[in-house]
Every structure is written in structure tokens, then in C-alpha cells.
Amino acid sequence: MKKPLILVTNDDGITSPGIxxxxxxxxxxxxxxxxxxxxxxxxxxHAITLTEPIRLKEVDIxxxxxxxxxxxxxxxxxxxxKNVLLRDQQIDLCVSGxxxxxxxxxxxxxxxxxxAAMEASIEGIKSIGFSNVSYSYKADLDxxxxxxxxxxxxxxxxxxxxxxxxxxxxxxxxLSEIKGxxxxxxxxxxxxxxxxxNRDPRDQPYYWLAGExxxxxxxxxxxxxxxQNGYVSVVPxxxxxxxxxxxxxxxxxENINDAS
Amino acid sequence: MKKPLILVTNDDGITSPGIxxxxxxxxxxxxxxxxxxxxxxxxxxHAITLTEPIRLKEVDIxxxxxxxxxxxxxxxxxxxxKNVLLRDQQIDLCVSGxxxxxxxxxxxxxxxxxxAAMEASIEGIKSIGFSNVSYSYKADLDxxxxxxxxxxxxxxxxxxxxxxxxxxxxxxxxLSEIKGxxxxxxxxxxxxxxxxxNRDPRDQPYYWLAGExxxxxxxxxxxxxxxQNGYVSVVPxxxxxxxxxxxxxxxxxENINDAS
Numbered sequence: 419m420k421k422p423l424i425l426v427t428n429d430d431g432i433t434s435p436g437i438x439x440x441x442x443x444x445x446x447x448x449x450x451x452x453x454x455x456x457x458x459x460x461x462x463x464h465a466i467t468l469t470e471p472i473r474l475k476e477v478d479i480x481x482x483x484x485x486x487x488x489x490x491x492x493x494x495x496x497x498x499x500k501n502v503l504l505r506d507q508q509i510d511l512c513v514s515g516x517x518x519x520x521x522x523x524x525x526x527x528x529x530x531x532x533x534a535a536m537e538a539s540i541e542g543i544k545s546i547g548f549s550n551v552s553y554s555y556k557a558d559l560d561x562x563x564x565x566x567x568x569x570x571x572x573x574x575x576x577x578x579x580x581x582x583x584x585x586x587x588x589x590x591x592x593l594s595e596i597k598g599x600x601x602x603x604x605x606x607x608x609x610x611x612x613x614x615x616n617r618d619p620r621d622q623p624y625y626w627l628a629g630e631x632x633x634x635x636x637x638x639x640x641x642x643x644x645x646q647n648g649y650v651s652v653v654p655x656x657x658x659x660x661x662x663x664x665x666x667x668x669x670x671x672e673n674i675n676d677a678s
Numbered sequence: 679m680k681k682p683l684i685l686v687t688n689d690d691g692i693t694s695p696g697i698x699x700x701x702x703x704x705x706x707x708x709x710x711x712x713x714x715x716x717x718x719x720x721x722x723x724h725a726i727t728l729t730e731p732i733r734l735k736e737v738d739i740x741x742x743x744x745x746x747x748x749x750x751x752x753x754x755x756x757x758x759x760k761n762v763l764l765r766d767q768q769i770d771l772c773v774s775g776x777x778x779x780x781x782x783x784x785x786x787x788x789x790x791x792x793x794a795a796m797e798a799s800i801e802g803i804k805s806i807g808f809s810n811v812s813y814s815y816k817a818d819l820d821x822x823x824x825x826x827x828x829x830x831x832x833x834x835x836x837x838x839x840x841x842x843x844x845x846x847x848x849x850x851x852x853l854s855e856i857k858g859x860x861x862x863x864x865x866x867x868x869x870x871x872x873x874x875x876n877r878d879p880r881d882q883p884y885y886w887l888a889g890e891x892x893x894x895x896x897x898x899x900x901x902x903x904x905x906q907n908g909y910v911s912v913v914p915x916x917x918x919x920x921x922x923x924x925x926x927x928x929x930x931x932e933n934i935n936d937a938s
Contacts (some may be wrong), residue, residue, distance in 0.1 A: 460728055460729070461725060461726040461728040461729075462723070463724030463725040463726065463753070463793060464723030464724060464725075464787050464788055465721060465722045465723040465724075465725040465788075466723065466788055466887065467721065467887060468720055468721040469718065469720070470886075471878070471884035471885060471886045472885045472886070472887070473882070473883075473885075493723070493788075494887070497871050497873075497887065498873065498885060501871045501873055502873050502875070502885060524800060524917065526919055527796070527800070527917055527919075528724055528725075528726055528753075533723060536787070540784060540787070540868060568934055569931070569934075571934075572931060572934045578924070578927075578928050578931070579927070580923070580924060580927065581921065581924035581927065581928050585919075599931055599932050600932060601925065601928055601929050601931055601932055602925075603918075603920040603922070603925060604918050604919060604920045608800060608801070611757050611760075611761045612761070613757075613758065613761055613762050615762070616731075618731070622733070623734070624731035624732065624733060625731060625732045625733075625734060625758060625762060626730075626731045626732070627726065627727060627728060627732070627754070627757065652928075652931060653920055654920065654921040654924035654925050654928055655919045655920060655921055656919060656921040657784065657787055657919070658863075658864050659786055659787075659845075659864060659913075659915045659916060659917070659919070660863040660864045660913055660914065660915060660916075661841065661843070661914040661915055661916040663840070664841035664914035664916075665861065665863060665914050667838075667839070667840065667841065668838050668841050668861055668912075668914055669861050671829070671832060671838070671861055671912060672858060672859050672860060672861055674829075674831075674832045674859070
């Protein structure tokens with residue numbers, strides 16, 4: 419039986435420890451094919467490159483595994499893999515990460531990791547974004563690898579009909595202290611921004627984004643609760659942004675009179 | 679009574695015709711305050727600038743209206759407006775656009791215009807993204823202005839409780855041929871990509887994203903149908919990406935055994 423073809427990407431760049439860990443997981447379950455940014459792309463959201471050309475270069479840094487570095491965004495990497503590099507092949511799964519930093523709660527909106535996974539899901543490929551809540555490149559990823567392997571295997575076995583995109587986040591804990599997987603919804607949270615304001619060497623002002631994350635709820639069915647309580651959070655996600663609740667309540671907008 | 683403070687931004691850049699049209703609408707209803715990118719940012723999705731400083735410069739190009747150009751992304755513009763320039767003031771409404779090109783259907787995911795509006799909604803500000811389906815900078819925006827004014831006025835009058843973000847798209851038609859507003863959901867569509875592949879002057883390969891948009895459904899309750907049938911589409915949108923339907927069906931993932 420043909421081994422599943424697993425597209426691996428990320429947003430921290432092709433030399434980050436997180437993608438190496440994910441490639442190891444993918445190699446146990448199928449044939450990894452790597453297309454990842456040539457430099458860190460954190461905070462890229464669902465950016466795509468429209469106004470300039472994109473470069474692709476094959477690199478030999480994962481002992482025998484086919485890998486390309488790409489000058490574009492994480493979403494560009496997936497588009498190039500699907501439409502150029504693997505044009506005539508079926509991609510069985512796309513995995514993105516392991517991101518160094520949480521993509522739980524509202525962070526999914528800003529996340530390059532999740533944008534790559536979402537792009538694959540838009541293209542009809544089952545996909546999973548993985549993130550570790552620790553920002554440290556030196557964080558121990560053994561527990562992440564253990565659970566990433568389990569989730570990938572489950573998705574490859576096609577347990578999850580009609581669910582095309584998972585946002586998986588790992589707590590910063592050793593394997594022995596993780597309580598298991600928790601399927602949950604995106605918790606409400608937000609960044610309280612505080613721009614660093616300063617002057618450059620030519621006395622011109624500049625601003626640099628900083629801030630702290632504020633959790634706005636602690637309900638037990640959220641990813642925020644799961645991570646704080648020792649679970650790996652798994653949020654099924656989608657790219658239909660319609661607010662169906664509001665859809666029912668604003669139909670009178672169609673009848674506004676022009677009294678301007 | 680104090681006039682409402684209306685933050686105006688876009689993704690085509692501060693010199694585009696679309697933002698000028700939107701500022702005219704805002705000036706009729708309140709006090710516009712403009713913070714927009716200093717260069718085009720199409721396809722930026724919800725990108726934010728983390729790894730470098732951002733510049734802000736006050737410009738006098740809208741006859742007496744306060745305006746800043748910003749080196750960052752559309753989402754950066756909103757963050758800087760809220761947290762630096764208008765730190766102690768209440769922003770009553772944020773409007774983004776008028777984008778030159780459709781942001782209906784899946785385009786909301788890639789859209790810098792909608793990312794700015796979404797960023798404002800995350801910050802608790804009611805917001806509206808406006809887009810004209812024509813990509814031409816020479817398109818007649820009179821009909822857009824007419825309907826943008828109506829929608830902004832309605833939202834300022836607080837008709838729309840619990841609805842914080844609207845994705846409004848205009849068909850490329852003169853005012854007399856537009857049938858009215860249609861409240862609808864995000865229609866299913868996708869881009870069929872076809873990368874332009876070529877060689878640069880140094881004989882190195884490059885790839886340039888191209889493609890055509892494919893509508894995947896024609897249901898009457900979608901933005902795609904509304905636009906094709908002469909209506910202005912209005913999709914209430916949100917930043918909770920949880921797939922609530924899938925949430926109910928994948929709980930068995932919590933019980934996967936470790937048979938690895």
C-alpha cells in the first residue's frame with residue numbers, strides 16, 4: 419500500500435526545531451514533503467504574495483527527505499506545493515508547525531502556522547496546525563511529538579469526516595504531566611497592546627508592537643481552559659467567517675430607507 | 679452632541695481612490711480620522727508586524743481631515759490608531775476600504791481590507807469593510823458611496839446589536855441598476871491557481887501567483903448570488919473560527935489509544 423503523502427510546513431522557517439520535530443512524526447506515518455518559508459513569518463496571518471515573484475529552492479537538510487525553502491508566506495508555501503511541486507499528486511494530509519508559541523484563542527487569526535493549515539483545508543486537504551505554548555526554541559518537544567503523532571494518525575485513518583482543519587496546541591509540560599487531548603472551542607481572549615515608542619538613530623519616531631495576552635473567559639469547553647489545566651487542546655476550525663447568529667438578526671438592514 | 683469619531687483605513691494604500699470615497703462618506707456622518715498604509719497591502723490577510731518597527735507620518739492630503747500614513751499592515755494601522763493615536767478617545771465606528779476588488783466569498787480570508795475591519799471588531803469597535811468588485815482604480819464609485827453611507831449610518835444608529843463586523847461588497851453597476859442591499863452568508867468559492875513560472879535575468883527560476891476565481895455554489899442566500907444579481911452583499915462576520923458542527927462529531931478524538 420502506498421504510504422500517505424504528508425505536506426509539512428510552518429511559519430517559523432525551515433530551520434526551526436519545531437518543523438524538524440513534525441517531520442519526524444510525519445516520517446513515521448508516511449512520506450513527508452517539506453515546503454517551508456526561508457525565514458520566520460510569525461504574525462503573517464493569511465498573507466499571500468501577489469505583487470512580487472516567489473522563489474523556491476530545494477534543500478538537503480532533513481537526511482533524505484524532499485524539502486524546499488520558499489521566499490513567500492506560509493499560505494504561499496501550500497499554494498506552491500499543491501499547484502507546482504506536487505501538481506499531479508494527491509496530498510493526504512498537511513501539517514503545519516510545530517509553532518513556537520500559542521495559537522490558541524484569538525491567536526489563530528494572526529497565525530502564519532494556522533494560515534498554512536487553513537490554506538490546505540481550502541484546497542480540500544485535511545490539515546492540522548500544531549503549536550507549543552512555549553516561545554522558546556529550546557523547549558522540549560518530546561511531549562508535542564507524542565501527541566502530534568497520535569492526532570496525525572487519527573486524521574489519516576479518516577476518523578473525522580467533515581472536519582478538515584484542526585488547531586492543536588500543546589501545554590508546556592512534560593509528557594508525564596499531560597492529561598490527554600481535549601476537543602474544545604476557541605476561547606475568548608485578546609491582546610492588550612502597548613506599543614514601544616522610541617526614536618531611531620536619525621531622531622525619527624518609531625513604534626514597535628508589544629503587549630500581553632488577556633484571557634476573557636475560563637469556561638471549561640475552551641482551548642484556554644484546556645491548556646491551563648494540562649490538556650492538549652484540539653479546536654476544529656473553518657474558513658467560513660459568517661456570523662450565523664447575527665445573520666438572523668440584521669435582515670431589517672435590507673429595508674433601510676434612504677433619508678440621506 | 680459630539681459627532682461620532684470614525685476611523686478610516688484600507689489596504690490599497692492612503693492614495694487610492696477608494697479610501698478617498700470612504701472619507702467623504704465618513705465626513706457626512708461624523709469626524710473621520712484616517713490611518714492607512716503608505717503602500718498597497720493587498721493579500722496581506724491578517725498580518726501584523728512583529729519583527730520590525732513601524733513608522734507613522736501625519737499627511738495633509740484630505741483637506742483638513744487628520745490623516746496618518748503607516749508603514750505597517752492594515753491590522754497594524756488599526757492597532758496604532760486605537761492604542762497610540764486615539765489612545766484616550768472612543769472610536770465609534772471603523773470603516774475599511776473601499777477596496778478595489780471583491781472580498782466576497784473566500785476572499786475575506788486573504789483580504790487586508792477585512793483584516794483591518796476584523797482587527798477593530800476584536801478591539802470591540804463596530805466595523806465595516808467595503809469592497810467594489812471592480813479592480814479598476816478608474817471605476818465609478820458613486821453607487822458605492824451611496825450605499826456605504828446608508829450602511830454606515832445604520833450601524834452608527836446602533837440598529838445592529840451583537841453584530842460587530844460587516845463584509846459589504848458592491849456590484850460593478852451604476853446606482854440606477856443596483857436593486858438594493860442583501861444580507862447574506864459567505865458563499866463557497868475558491869481560486870484555481872496557476873503560477874506563472876519563468877526565469878529572471880540571472881536565469882534563476884521564479885513563480886508568480888495567478889489564477890481564476892471559481893464559484894462553488896449559487897445559492898440565493900450567498901454573497902456570490904447577491905452580487906451576480908445586482909445587489910450589494912452584506913455578510914455579518916466574526917473572528918471565532920470554531921467549526922461548531924465538527925465540534926460535536928469529533929469528541930472521540932479524546933479517546934484515541936496510544937498504539938504507536
